[in-house]
Amino acid sequence: MYKLYYIAGAAILISFLADRQKTINGLLIGWKKFSKILGTYLKLLIILSIILLISDQFIINYLGNQAPFIGLIMGLIIGSITMMPGFIAYPLAGILVARGVNYMVVAAFITTLMLVGVATFPVEKEYFGVKATIWRNIAGFIISALIALVTGILYGEVLI
CATH class of the missing domain: 1.10.287 (Helix Hairpins)
Structure with a gap:
């Protein structure tokens, strides 16, 4: 550097x-x-800085000890408000799976982590405008939910 x-x-x-x-x-x-x-x-x-106070153990407790759909909703919410780089998020996903968290919940958490930016909203609205930023976050949230549901179906965690 x-x-x-x-x-x-x-x-x-x-x-x-x-x-x-x-x-x-x-x-x-x-x-x-x-x-x-x-x-x-x-x-x-x-x-x-405030978001970094949320520990990995907190995330594991709230995502792993829930019913599948409650875990899905918690994964979507926690992933939306948490921000971390991919080189930390992907190993965390491996830890979550190793600790017994459903693939559907991990997919919800990781995809919203990457697609939805509640923490980056102040910067995004400066460059893209409030309306575009809100629509981008809504679209990212919906896409994340769909990806998580498809993952749950493919891994047999959700029955159609």
Whole structure:
């Protein structure tokens, strides 16, 4: 990671030596854009910090000890409000399955985790608008529910 900082610093230095005024103007434009999204970004960081307080054990308890459809609903809700990167979410899915959580519930949790962004709503509405963000989240929630139901049917957890 430090290599990227060194490369960026060297590029700015070379740019500064080549054309001092353009470099200063470019840095000022970058700072203005950064300061414009800084408030929204800080809100997102605060929300994510609160969400990270939710432990894996909490998720396992609420998803694994329920009837299939209650677990499905809990998976959809918890996945919608939780935010974590895929490299953490997928091993967590393996842990959930190993602890006896239904595939349908795990599918609901993981797909809403990736498709629905309650935590990222403040940033999304800035770029896409409130209406588009709400519709995207509703569509992601419905698609996640359908994927979970199909998974439950395919694994024999839900009878048609």
